[in-house]
Amino acid sequence: MQLRIFFKTFPETSKCPSCGKIGTIRRSRTKNFVESSIKLSRVANLYKCRECGWRGMLKKYTVNKYSFITMFFYIVLVVSVAYIIRQVLMNNFGT
Ligand SMILES: [Zn+2]
Incomplete structure (x- = not known):
């Protein structure tokens, strides 16, 4: 099981968004401040x-x-932990 949310892309080996050809994309130099x-x-x-x-x-x-x-796994985990903590607090300090 892979517990990752973001996966690295490999644009060099993927399709060109414009012409759809594979393997034609290369890194480009930045030309202005926004690009940098x-x-x-x-x-x-x-x-x-x-x-x-x-x-x-x-x-x-x-x-x-x-x-x-x-993400679903993490949400379930956080909810479960929160529930357990709440139960422990209730048992120890609750009425
Ligand atoms: Zn192209």
């Missing part, structure tokens, strides 16, 4: 397609079905 700050945030990277010339940002991390399973 996006890169610094480590959330997304700039990419460029060699085939059609598309240029844009692609997220470095993504969520998939395992993310929802993990």
